Amino acid sequence: MRLVLENVRQQFASPGKDHGSVEVLKGCALTTGDIQSLVLIGPSGGGKSTLLRILAGLDVPTGGQVSFDGTPLPRDPAGRLAWRRRVGTVFQAYNLFPHLTALENLLLPLVHVHKLSRSDALERVFEPLTRFGLAAHANKRPGQLSGGQKQRIAILRALVVEPSILFLDEPTSALDPEMTAEVLEMIRELRDQGRQLVLVTHQMHFAKRVADEIAFVADGQIEAHGPVAAFFENPATPRLAHFLETVLA
Amino acid sequence: MNARFVQRFAAHAAVTMLFTGLVWLAASRVDYEWNWAGVWEYREMFLKGWLATVLISVSALVGSGVIGVVGAVCLQSRNLLLEAVVRVYVELIRGTPLLVQLLIGFYLVATAVGLENRYVAGVVILSLFSGAYMVEIFRGGLAAIPRGQHDAAAAIGLSRWQAFWLVILPQAARIVLPPVAGQLASLIKDSSLLSVIAISEFTLAAQEVNSFTYSSLESYLPLAVGYLMLTLPLSWTAGVLERRFHYES
Ligand SMILES: Nc1ncnc2c1ncn2[C@@H]1O[C@H](COP(=O)(O)OP(=O)(O)O)[C@@H](O)[C@H]1O
Ligand SMILES: [Mg+2]
Numbered sequence: 001m002r003l004v005l006e007n008v009r010q011q012f013a014s015p016g017k018d019h020g021s022v023e024v025l026k027g028c029a030l031t032t033g034d035i036q037s038l039v040l041i042g043p044s045g046g047g048k049s050t051l052l053r054i055l056a057g058l059d060v061p062t063g064g065q066v067s068f069d070g071t072p073l074p075r076d077p078a079g080r081l082a083w084r085r086r087v088g089t090v091f092q093a094y095n096l097f098p099h100l101t102a103l104e105n106l107l108l109p110l111v112h113v114h115k116l117s118r119s120d121a122l123e124r125v126f127e128p129l130t131r132f133g134l135a136a137h138a139n140k141r142p143g144q145l146s147g148g149q150k151q152r153i154a155i156l157r158a159l160v161v162e163p164s165i166l167f168l169d170e171p172t173s174a175l176d177p178e179m180t181a182e183v184l185e186m187i188r189e190l191r192d193q194g195r196q197l198v199l200v201t202h203q204m205h206f207a208k209r210v211a212d213e214i215a216f217v218a219d220g221q222i223e224a225h226g227p228v229a230a231f232f233e234n235p236a237t238p239r240l241a242h243f244l245e246t247v248l249a
Numbered sequence: 250m251n252a253r254f255v256q257r258f259a260a261h262a263a264v265t266m267l268f269t270g271l272v273w274l275a276a277s278r279v280d281y282e283w284n285w286a287g288v289w290e291y292r293e294m295f296l297k298g299w300l301a302t303v304l305i306s307v308s309a310l311v312g313s314g315v316i317g318v319v320g321a322v323c324l325q326s327r328n329l330l331l332e333a334v335v336r337v338y339v340e341l342i343r344g345t346p347l348l349v350q351l352l353i354g355f356y357l358v359a360t361a362v363g364l365e366n367r368y369v370a371g372v373v374i375l376s377l378f379s380g381a382y383m384v385e386i387f388r389g390g391l392a393a394i395p396r397g398q399h400d401a402a403a404a405i406g407l408s409r410w411q412a413f414w415l416v417i418l419p420q421a422a423r424i425v426l427p428p429v430a431g432q433l434a435s436l437i438k439d440s441s442l443l444s445v446i447a448i449s450e451f452t453l454a455a456q457e458v459n460s461f462t463y464s465s466l467e468s469y470l471p472l473a474v475g476y477l478m479l480t481l482p483l484s485w486t487a488g489v490l491e492r493r494f495h496y497e498s
Contacts, residue, residue: 058403085406095401098496099419109405112415143497157405 001068001165001196003038003055005030005222008064010050024050025061026220033227035212037197041204042217043243048200049092049169051217055198056167057083068165085113088158092170094150096142102153103129103138109161125160132156132186148179152186165196172203204247208232216240281466288467291458298454299475305372305450306437306479312376313436314429317383322413324388335384342381347442350378355446371443379436386428390421423494430487434480441476451475 010025025047032038040048053059054066057073057080066073074080096105103125110121129135132152142150151171158166168187172180184206191197191210201207207214207228214231216224224236235241320339323331342350351374359370394417402412444453452472459468 056404058400081406081408084404089400089404091397091400091404093397095397095404097398097401097416097420099423099494108415109407112411113406141496161405 001032001036001038002034002070003030003032003198004065004067006065008051008054008061008066010047010054010059010220011062024220025054027064028217028220028222030215030222030225032213032225036194037191037199037210037212039207039211039214040198040200040217041202041207041214041243041247042223046218047220048217052089052167052169052198052200056087056089057081058089085161086164088161088163088166090151090155090158090166090168090171092173094142094147094154094174096150096154096157098142101139101141102134102145102149105142105153105157106160109157114161125156128156128160146179147175148182151175151179151183155183155186155190159190159195165198166190168197168199168201170200170202172201202247204244216243218243276466283467284462284464285467287462288458288464288471291454291461294454294458295451295471295475298449298451301368301449302437302440302451302475303479305368305375305440305443305448306433308372309375309379309436309440310433312372313379313383313432316376316380317387317429318418320380320384321387321391324384325391338377339381339384342378343385347375347378347439348445350374351442351446367446367448371446371448375436375440375443378439379432382432382435383429386425386432387421389428390425391417393424394420423491423496426487426491426494430484434483437479437483438476 005028008025008028009023011021011023014020014022028047028051040051042048050059054061055073060075060080074083096102097108100108106125106129107118107121110116110124111118116124126135129138134149134152134156137145137149137153142153145153151174155166155168155171171187172183175183180203184203187197187199188206188210197210199207199210211228213225213227215222216231216236218239224231224240226236232244235244320335323335326332351371354374354377355367355370359365359367359373364370364373398416398420399412402416407415440450441452443450444456447453455468455472459465462468
């Protein structure tokens with residue numbers, strides 16, 4: 001994928017009663033090479049999730065333009081729905097559907113969005129469930145799964161529809177170290193299979209391993225960006241240097 | 250059958266018997282001449298009235314359920330006009346007694362629009378009355394669904410309608426089940442007020458039997474039992490459904 005951001009801005013109504021607004025993204029600009037995976041890092045509150053939601057077609061920016069491989073992201077509801085059906089998104093809090101079993105969570109997009117028959121859908125999910133060691137948990141509800149199992153099911157739910165790009169927002173931030181390892185392992189495997197990824201993470205070592213390019217999002221802007229090796233060796237700004245020092249310590 | 254269940258059943262039976270005993274004690278102290286034979290003559294009136302109450306309640310139950318869901322969805326629609334219509338409706342209904350609504354609704358509105366069937370008019374007014382409370386219950390249920398569920402539904406590519414039907418409503422239904430069951434029990438009891446517009450339902454039947462036989466207790470005790478025969482199964486069913494739909498969220 002070749003991602004281009006031009007002056008991307010996002011404003012939200014401010015929480016107070018003053019009818020004002022806060023600008024969360026203040027003109028993000030970025031041009032990547034033709035890469036398989038992009039990792040976003042940065043201090044919390046810097047705007048990573050806000051940016052990822054725009055890329056995933058969940059929110060519309062108040063200004064600027066985003067394009068993937070030369071095609072601008074649609075701004076109209078129908079166009080955005082079509083985009084969301086082509087890509088996959090994984091959230092920090094899993095957001096599995098608690099009233100459905102793990103299996104039904106996976107079948108839902110296949111049957112209702114991509115119009116597979118139930119038996120075709122079952123066939124499609126069987127192999128990945130087994131490969132990622134989740135087959136034994138298929139008939140459990142999310143409430144009965146561990147955090148790591150929930151997140152792996154959530155990744156599968158995004159994956160079984162064969163998305164052209166997978167967006168992941170801090171997929172391991174709510175997990176303890178052991179479960180973090182199992183989820184990271186799964187993501188690494190996807191990367192090795194050639195899946196295109198845009199990933200927000202605080203796991204720097206992992207970022208180094210899976211990223212083709214890294215972007216540093218701070219205070220609503222892309223403050224630094226580049227291929228992995230150079231990015232870590234010569235931090236482009238003092239803030240990035242300081243950030244890397246803190247998280248790598 | 251476990252011990253806990255048996256204990257609970259025994260406790261309920263004991264308390265029920267205690268209350269029945271108290272009623273019997275009260276009846277025996279008022280030096281009352283029982284005349285069950287006179288009332289037995291009119292058993293068919295009771296049965297017809299009871300069936301009318303069942304029919305009216307079930308119709309108004311469906312009506313108020315539909316009003317509740319549609320009204321709650323309107324409140325979430327961010328359409329100012331729809332929102333205003335629902336808010337004004339809810340406040341008007343909840344701020345006035347059902348008796349007043351029945352009299353105005355039947356003698357003024359129904360007559361003005363040429364609705365002559367008093368049963369239909371009664372069901373409509375009762376549905377509108379109970380529907381106002383249902384709107385509030387469903388609004389609360391919809392508001393209790395976390396934002397992440399809406400995000401996940403959108404992310405997997407569900408349309409807004411699919412998201413509502415497949416993800417939001419099933420979860421909201423579980424939340425609103427107990428208050429809805431309570432509201433339905435109220436609805437059944439409130440249908441007794443339809444007697445003021447001369448609808449031959451259960452309460453009117455008892456009043457008529459009383460005026461023929463001058464046996465008020467014998468007329469009104471069956472009335473209490475008849476309503477309990479509707480409301481008790483309702484709360485049992487609600488309890489069973491609540492347990493069946495239970496999942497850890
Ligand atoms: N819907 C919203 N309304 C108002 N403010 C928001 C909204 N979403 C995010 N923000 C604010 O935007 C800032 C950036 O948030 P976020 O994108 O979640 O940062 P990050 O993911 O880098 O931690 C935060 O200060 C957050 O409070
Ligand atoms: Mg975030």
